[in-house]
Structures are given as C-alpha cells and as structure tokens.
Amino acid sequence: MITVHHLEDSRSQRVLWLMEELGLPYEVKRYNRDPKTRLAPPELLKVHPLGKSPVIDDNGRVVAETGAIIEYVVGRYGEGRLIPAEGTDARLAYVYWLHFAEGSAMPPLVMKLIFNTMVQRSPKLLKGVVKAVTAPVLAGFVEPNIARQLGFIEGHLAASPWFAGPDFTAADIMMSFPLEAASQRADLSALPKVKAFLDAIHARPAYLRALERGGPYAFA
Numbered sequence: 001m002i003t004v005h006h007l008e009d010s011r012s013q014r015v016l017w018l019m020e021e022l023g024l025p026y027e028v029k030r031y032n033r034d035p036k037t038r039l040a041p042p043e044l045l046k047v048h049p050l051g052k053s054p055v056i057d058d059n060g061r062v063v064a065e066t067g068a069i070i071e072y073v074v075g076r077y078g079e080g081r082l083i084p085a086e087g088t089d090a091r092l093a094y095v096y097w098l099h100f101a102e103g104s105a106m107p108p109l110v111m112k113l114i115f116n117t118m119v120q121r122s123p124k125l126l127k128g129v130v131k132a133v134t135a136p137v138l139a140g141f142v143e144p145n146i147a148r149q150l151g152f153i154e155g156h157l158a159a160s161p162w163f164a165g166p167d168f169t170a171a172d173i174m175m176s177f178p179l180e181a182a183s184q185r186a187d188l189s190a191l192p193k194v195k196a197f198l199d200a201i202h203a204r205p206a207y208l209r210a211l212e213r214g215g216p217y218a219f220a
C-alpha cells in the first residue's frame with residue numbers, strides 16, 4: 001500500500017489525483033502548513049531530508065519530487081495507462097510537459113508569490129522600499145516569462161485537446177498545478193484553452209475524489 005505524504009493546499013494534490021485516476025489503493029498522511037509562514041511542518045523532515053511534499057512511501061521505498069513520483073507510479077502500477085506508447089510523438093510531448101511543469105512553469109510563478117509575499121509581510125515603513133526593489137524584477141523578468149509561457153501553453157492546447165495528444169495522460173496531471181497557480185497569480189481572461197483545460201480537469205470524477213481524500217484545496 002502506498003502512503004502519500006500530503007501537505008495541505010499543495011502540489012501533492014496531484015499525486016492523490018494520480019492514484020484516483022489509476023484506481024490504486026493508497027493511504028493519505030496529511031500535514032498542515034504553519035499558519036504564519038505557510039511552510040511545511042518539521043514532521044515532513046522525518047519522511048525526506050528536504051521536508052517538502054509530495055513524498056510517497058511504497059512499502060519502505062521513499063520517492064520525492066512530483067515528476068519522479070508520477071514516473072514511478074505510472075511505470076510500476078500503471079499497466080500502460082496515462083502514458084502514450086513509446087516511440088510516438090505523443091510520448092515525446094508527454095516527457096516534455098512532465099518536465100516543463102516543475103522545470104519551467106513553476107519557477108516564475110513561485111518568484112511572483114515570493115515577491116508579493118515580501119511586500120505584504122514587510123513592516124509598513126519599509127513596504128515602499130521593498131516594492132521599489134521587487135517591482136522592476138517582476139515587471140522586467142517574472143511577468144513577461146509567465147505571460148510568454150501561458151501564451152505558449154494556450155497555443156499548444158489550441159492544437160491538442162490534452163498536453164500529450166488526443167488522450168488524457170499523467171502529463172495533464174503534472175501540468176494542472178502550474179495552471180491552477182497561474183489562475184490565481186495571472187490573468188487568464190485571454191486564454192480560453194487554458195481555462196477550458198482547467199474546467200475539464202476539475203470536472204473529472206477522479207479529481208473530485210482526490211479532493212475529498214486531500215481535504216480543502218484552495219487552487220481548484
């Protein structure tokens with residue numbers, strides 16, 4: 001039985017969803033964020049040295065990093081589901097988007113969150129100074145990268161119903177979190193395909209079952 005170490009309101013929601021899509025039995029060990037810092041609690045450090053979520057434990061085999069977990073679970077238990085056949089263009093697209101999600105899409109979204117949090121949490125007297133430091137980086141680097149990436153994704157989804165071709169795959173699960181985060185940190189009004197993708201995944205029965213297992217999730 002796989003145990004999913006799941007931090008509330010986090011990327012690990014994707015792993016619960018993966019387990020539901022595959023119909024695999026699993027146990028959820030839920031962790032709450034520190035209400036002030038929003039960081040993971042120290043208990044997670046006992047599961048993995050980085051103390052982040054998700055982490056799974058498959059009978060003593062501990063796997064961290066969402067993409068690695070997805071590759072492990074799909075490879076070991078998927079029986080060919082949620083992954084395109086080897087050697088196809090769809091498989092190449094699958095590998096690309098599986099890596100793009102955390103490797104390219106998340107960094108500018110995390111930077112935006114951090115810079116905005118820095119401004120929010122600065123003492124009143126320093127807010128203006130912190131804003132003066134962060135605003136040019138946001139405007140000159142972070143925002144343009146987010147906009148360019150979202151435009152690229154919109155174009156891809158205009159040509160393909162799912163990220164890796166005609167069928168729903170684990171690449172769609174992987175890409176869900178950056179797009180959910182973007183729906184809160186960016187303007188999606190000119191991105192109908194991205195919005196349609198989010199609507200489609202949010203209506204999937206397995207997605208809804210995963211929400212029940214994981215508890216409240218602010219990004220859905």
Ligand SMILES: N[C@@H](CCC(=O)N[C@@H](CS)C(=O)NCC(=O)O)C(=O)O
Pocket residue numbers: 007009010011012038039040041051052053054064065066067102
């Ligand atoms: N690239 C890693 C990122 C892991 C990560 O940063 N997880 C966040 C959850 S969204 C976390 O544990 N944050 C709490 C903390 O940093 O204390 C993955 O996809 O697994």
